[in-house]
Amino acid sequence: MTLPPAGPPSPQAQPTSCGLPAWPGPHAAPSTQVSGFAIASLVLSLACLAPLGLIFGIIALVRISQHRERGRGLAVAGIAVSSVVLLFSLLVMVGALHFSVWSSNTPRGPASQSSAASVFALKTGDCFTPATELSPDNQGPLRNATAERLPCDGPHRGEIYGSFELSGQGAFPGTEEVMKTSRERCGALLPDYALDFMAHGRLQTYFYYPDRGGWERGRRTVLCWAGKPQGNLRESIRMGESDVxxxxxxxxxxxxxxxxxxxxxxxxxxxxxxxxxxxxxxxxxxxxxxxxxxxxxxxxxxxxxxxxxxxxxxxxxxxxxxxxxxxxxxxxxxxxxxxxxxxxxxxxxxxxxxxxxxxxxxxxxxxxxxxxxxxxx
Missing domain, CATH: 1.20.120 (Four Helix Bundle (Hemerythrin (Met), subunit A))
Structure with missing residues (x-):
């Protein structure tokens, strides 16, 4: 999910008098002293100490209203800059978390447990059931890109048998070209993973690939998986020379x-x-x-x-x-x-x-x- 870029808050509306001029009374003379907290708020926000800048700005606004000090504009600016810095830092952390999920090398959990994750966090050998059921033509975007990782010795929709990175970091080559490359390379990976692919009845190969939006966000991974055209697998399709x-x-x-x-x-x-x-x-x-x-x-x-x-x-x-x-x-x-x-x-x-x-x-x-x-x- 892309959040809109953060910006400074809208200018505060200035209060106006209605009908009569707002003359100050004898005890309401405006102070010529600028709030130290307001100055500190702006300085700290510019010095990348946003949490302190935000706190000092709030304190400054309270003191200005109570002690009639000057510096409201400085306090508001300090709060605004601090808020933008904090929001930007939050977005960076969210983006880093998303990337770590995409490129996660976290070891798989116990086979007896199931877990939900992004389909792009699945690894070769994972058995899973995607949240989005396949369309009749087995194409189209994922409405929900999550999947439940499941033990391979129980019912599951598919099994990841390989993955690879699309080369090149330039412009998106187009959906047809990505699909063509994905189909060819996924086909070449299957025989090394499933020596006896025919033993499981009629199976079909599929792949998840980056669309234009994913490509522009830096995704290049293609996941190759196999499953039945309808229904579930009940065991792993994995088999090598040592198994026979x-x-x-x-x-x-x-x-x-x-x-x-x-x-x-x-x-x-x-x-x-x-x-x-x-x-x-x-x-x-x-x-x-x-x-x-x-x-x-x-x-x-x-x-x-x-x-x-x-x-x-x-x-x-x-x-x-x-x-x-x-x-x-x-x-x-x-x-x-x-x-x-x-x-x-x-x-x-x-x-x-x-x-x-x-x-x-x-x-x-x-x-x-x-x-x-x-x-x-």
């Missing part, structure tokens, strides 16, 4: 090129941006080919029951590559979508083969991670 055995790691690692390409999918369809869609299709074709190669190499080190389905996945991926390449050369949106349909025609079969291989290796599947009782997670 060698065979499981080889199997999961083979899918990384495909995951990275999927995360680079364009926001607009081929009917609105055919060039972007075609470029992405070329990346997907290369990712399918590379994943097939890696999975074929890893297949020999898998448990016996996992080798069969893994081998059939390799075949399906290799068969899909020409269709992705065809989509990358499409001359119009209709041709692109027709090739895409063929490229993804075996997706259900591949999902079943993946589930079979995972079961043989003791990895979680979408079925084993789904909540009981039919509740959407």
């Amino acid at each position: 055995d060698p065979a499981q790691y080889r199997y999961l690692r083979a899918f990384r090129p495909l995951l990275e390409a999927q995360l680079r999918s364009p926001q607009q369809g081929p009917d609105r941006d055919l060039a972007a869609a075609s470029g992405w299709a070329g990346q997907m074709g290369a990712a399918y080919a590379e994943t097939a190669r890696l999975l074929g190499e890893a297949r020999g080190g898998l448990p016996g029951d996992a080798r069969g389905p893994a081998g059939r996945i390799v075949v399906r991926f290799e068969e899909a590559v020409p269709y992705w390449e065809q989509a990358s050369r499409a001359e119009n949106a209709e041709a692109f979508l027709a090739a895409l349909k063929e490229a993804e025609s075996d997706s259900d079969v591949i999902a079943e083969l993946d589930s079979e291989a995972r079961t043989a290796m003791g990895l979680p599947t979408a079925e084993t991670t789904a909540p009981s009782g039919g509740e959407e997670a």
Whole structure:
């Protein structure tokens, strides 16, 4: 919240007489002595001793009214300057507090406790539920930029899997450019954090980024997080090489090129941006080919029951590559979508083969991670 700049108080209205001149009586002769407290108030306020300047100014006004001393203008000026200095100091402290929240390195609290904080105070590994629910298009400003930090082994909306600073300290590059950079870099961070991203069913990646107002206030941090399109997560998506055995790691690692390409999918369809869609299709074709190669190499080190389905996945991926390449050369949106349909025609079969291989290796599947009782997670 930005407060208006502080300024001196409005001039005090001078009293006037009504009808008759206000002649002083014989015992009301004005004093020629200037109040020492009034002088001290102004001097102390100018010397950055605002609290004392304010106190002395108030004392001066009281004494001037009681002892008919001179110096009311000095006292008022001392009070005004002291008030401005105190208000400015308060604003500086508030600003410093806001910045420390934004860049906080405070250690996370116990996992069993929840706490509310700015979304920008969240760190990699934090599980949370934001105060502002996502809009249907997952875009737009945050109406309430707070979030409740929650334990990852209970219901939570999302999990921070990475963050980074936007380079440059110049003018705001524009929302589209910030979003483009954020999408690309957040996509690259996910595979290192969530080795088995597919084990949690359908997930979606999101990010918080600075808008123009935040940029002008010095914010450059982008927070990358993942969650379900609807409902809550009930466990952490974090998994690294040390959390699995060698065979499981080889199997999961083979899918990384495909995951990275999927995360680079364009926001607009081929009917609105055919060039972007075609470029992405070329990346997907290369990712399918590379994943097939890696999975074929890893297949020999898998448990016996996992080798069969893994081998059939390799075949399906290799068969899909020409269709992705065809989509990358499409001359119009209709041709692109027709090739895409063929490229993804075996997706259900591949999902079943993946589930079979995972079961043989003791990895979680979408079925084993789904909540009981039919509740959407």
